[in-house]
Structure formats: structure tokens, C-alpha cells
Amino acid sequence: MKIGVIGAGQLGQMLALAGHPLALEFLFLDSSADSPGARVGPIITGRFDDPASLRKLAAGADLVTYEFENVPVSALEKVSRTRPCLPPVEALRVSQDRLLEKQLFQRLGIPTPPFRPVDSIDELREAVTAVGLPCVLKTRRLGYDGRGQHYLRRPADILPAWAALGGVPLILEGFVEFDREVSIIGARSTRGETRCYPLAENQHRGGILRVTRAPHRNVRLQRAAERHLRRLLDYFEYAGVLTIEFFVQRGKLIANEVAPRVHNSGHWTIEGAVTSQFENHLRAILGLPLGDTSPVGHAAMVNYIGTMPDRDRILALPGAHHHDYGKAPRAGRKLGHCTVVAPTAAGRDALLRQLLRRVPR
Ligand code: AMP
Numbered sequence: 510m511k512i513g514v515i516g517a518g519q520l521g522q523m524l525a526l527a528g529h530p531l532a533l534e535f536l537f538l539d540s541s542a543d544s545p546g547a548r549v550g551p552i553i554t555g556r557f558d559d560p561a562s563l564r565k566l567a568a569g570a571d572l573v574t575y576e577f578e579n580v581p582v583s584a585l586e587k588v589s590r591t592r593p594c595l596p597p598v599e600a601l602r603v604s605q606d607r608l609l610e611k612q613l614f615q616r617l618g619i620p621t622p623p624f625r626p627v628d629s630i631d632e633l634r635e636a637v638t639a640v641g642l643p644c645v646l647k648t649r650r651l652g653y654d655g656r657g658q659h660y661l662r663r664p665a666d667i668l669p670a671w672a673a674l675g676g677v678p679l680i681l682e683g684f685v686e687f688d689r690e691v692s693i694i695g696a697r698s699t700r701g702e703t704r705c706y707p708l709a710e711n712q713h714r715g716g717i718l719r720v721t722r723a724p725h726r727n728v729r730l731q732r733a734a735e736r737h738l739r740r741l742l743d744y745f746e747y748a749g750v751l752t753i754e755f756f757v758q759r760g761k762l763i764a765n766e767v768a769p770r771v772h773n774s775g776h777w778t779i780e781g782a783v784t785s786q787f788e789n790h791l792r793a794i795l796g797l798p799l800g801d802t803s804p805v806g807h808a809a810m811v812n813y814i815g816t817m818p819d820r821d822r823i824l825a826l827p828g829a830h831h832h833d834y835g836k837a838p839r840a841g842r843k844l845g846h847c848t849v850v851a852p853t854a855a856g857r858d859a860l861l862r863q864l865l866r867r868v869p870r
Contacts, residue, residue: 513570517546781808
């Protein structure tokens with residue numbers, strides 16, 4: 510069985526690493542021949558929307574999935590005419606547009622920050638009045654890791670925000686004074702079986718995920734997050750792994766965004782859960798029984814961003830699981846990560862402190 514993966518970044522690489530013990534083979538499509546996926550499978554080098562490359566991928570694989578959210582929907586539609594393509598294209602379409610995403614959350618009774626679409630400076634002024642200050646102006650499409658965002662604190666920020674982002678479809682969201690950020694990851698198989706991982710707590714810096722700790726134990730929030738996740742999984746008749754990122758404000762979940770794929774905040778599941786998100790994604794799209802999503806202890810994951818740490822110093826830390834994606838260093842780029850797992854939350858936090866001292870900031 511050969512899985513075609515659109516995108517050969519680290520998520521594709523980790524999918525293949527999880528699939529090899531299941532005797533799965535992988536074929537990637539990526540614009541760059543030296544992407545992380547190249548270490549674990551052949552790459553068709555081409556653009557995600559190049560018809561010839563897509564035909565080659567579909568012809569060479571039994572089933573196609575994607576690891577990258579900004580794949581053109583039209584590309585997936587083309588592929589799905591000749592090969593099963595999962596997760597469903599509709600989930601990708603919605604997740605690519607922050608407005609559609611928030612409207613769907615609303616429709617399914619999933620709380621969101623107040624929001625308004627913005628296509629002109631006048632609409633921006635009206636939206637600021639409706640949503641209130643402080644607020645965040647974001648591009649509807651192609652924004653990730655905090656890119657394409659502008660914070661507004663005072664009325665004087667309206668014009669600069671418009672100058673920075675105007676000209677493409679935008680969304681204005683109320684700024685959430687959150688206590689913490691959490692995410693939930695769940696899988697639904699083609700047979701309709703679903704499983705959810707425990708909540709993870711995420712710390713971002715400059716809009717980029719830096720540290721995840723899991724499980725984040727809170728029975729009430731876990732129940733609410735699972736309810737929201739299952740609504741989305743059922744709505745899309747989903748197959749694969751899906752992630753929702755939430756703000757927690759005064760004990761309530763407020764949805765920020767959804768990702769129809771394996772997610773950075775789930776990397777801890779490789780060593781910290783019985784079955785990793787990567788393996789469960791593959792099991793889900795292949796219609797295999799889903800694996801146990803229970804944690805095996807208390808895990809923390811630290812991203813290596815921009816600069817790799819000294820590998821030997823990381824490996825000298827007992828129980829450190831070092832992942833080097835083999836990417837060239839560049840400011841703001843995710844180059845790898847490290848996970849530590851301990852039997853107790855306090856033990857995990859002690860290991861995390863040691864790990865953070867070894868990772869360049
Ligand atoms: P995003 O690209 O929407 O995931 O945003 C990246 C990060 O920016 C989030 O994880 C938050 O830390 C912050 N952020 C985004 N939207 C908001 C908001 N409406 N209120 C407060 N913080 C936000």
C-alpha cells in the first residue's frame with residue numbers, strides 16, 4: 510500500500526516514520542527536492558497545483574493525503590477524481606479561510622471571539638466599533654504561525670493596520686485576554702470510529718508554537734473540547750486527524766482555528782501517548798482500527814526554532830527524544846523538536862526546565 514502525501518515537510522516525514530512499521534510506503538509531492546520527506550520516501554518535485562505532478566502522484570499512490578493546509582482545493586479535487594483523497598476536501602476548504610472557519614464554528618455552537626469580515630477601510634472602521642478594542646486584523650487566507658496579523662489597541666491603529674494588510678480579504682477578531690491556549694486532536698476513521706487525545710497546553714512566541722505540555726488535565730474542558738471536535742468530525746464526515754486550537758478565558762473554551770491534519774501541538778504523542786497522532790492519521794484514512802490515545806505519562810515538547818541546539822547536550826538529558834528535521838536554519842523556521850516524558854507532572858516540568866536551558870531562544 511502506497512500513501513501519496515501532498516507536502517514533504519516534517520509532518521510528512523513523521524507520517525512516513527509512523528507508517529513504515531505498518532508496511533506502508535510513501536510518495537511525496539513538494540516543490541523542494543530536499544524537504545524533510547526526502548529522507549523517508551521519494552519526492553515528485555513540482556508545485557502543488559501543477560496538473561502533471563498531481564497526476565504523477567495520483568498514479569503512483571493508492572491513497573492520497575496532505576500535510577500542508579495551503580494546498581489549493583482545486584488540486585485536491587483533481588486528485589480525488591482518480592484516487593481516494595483524505596481528509597475530505599471540504600475540511601481543507603473551510604480551514605483555509607478564517608471567515609468560513611469561524612462561521613462554521615458558530616453554526617455548530619462552538620464559541621468564537623466576536624468577528625467581522627473586512628474588505629475596505631470603511632468596513633474596518635465599522636468592524637472595530639462592533640468588535641471593540643483591542644482586536645486583531647488577520648488575512649482570511651494564507652496566514653499561519655502569526656503571519657498576516659496586525660493588532661489594534663487604539664483607534665489610531667486602524668490606518669496602519671489597513672496599510673499593512675489591506676487589499677486582500679480580511680477578518681477582524683476581538684482580542685481574547687486568554688489565561689492559556691490549548692488544543693485538542695482527534696481522529697475519525699473511514700468506518701466512523703472516533704478517538705480524542707487529551708488536551709495539550711500550548712505556549713506561543715511571536716505567533717509560533719514554542720512549548721506544548723500534555724495532558725492538560727481538566728475534566729470539564731476536556732469534555733467540552735471533545736464535544737466541539739466530534740461535531741466538526743461528524744459535520745465533515747471526516748477521515749484522518751483533526752485539530753482545534755482554543756483560547757481558555759475564565760474557564761471557557763473559545764475556538765481560534767481548525768487544522769485538517771496532524772499538528773505541531775500533537776508531536777508529544779510520538780513518545781507521550783500509546784499511539785501517535787501520525788499513526789492514528791494513517792489508521793483513520795485506511796479504515797483500520799484506531800489506536801489508543803491515552804497518554805503514557807506527562808509530556809513536554811519544545812520546538813527548535815531558527816537555530817538548532819547542540820545535539821549532544823540535548824541527548825545528554827535523560828529521556829530526551831530529539832527530532833532533527835534536517836532543514837537549513839532560518840529565522841522563525843521550525844527545524845526540529847524535543848519531547849520529554851515523566852511519570853508525574855512535576856517530574857516533567859523539572860525535565861522541561863533543563864531542556865529549555867539547552868535550547869537556543
Ligand atoms: P493564529 O495564526 O490565528 O493561530 O494566531 C497565532 C497566535 O496569535 C495564537 O496562537 C495566539 O497566541 C495569538 N492570537 C491570534 N488570534 C488572537 C485573538 N483573537 N486574541 C488573542 N490572541 C490571538
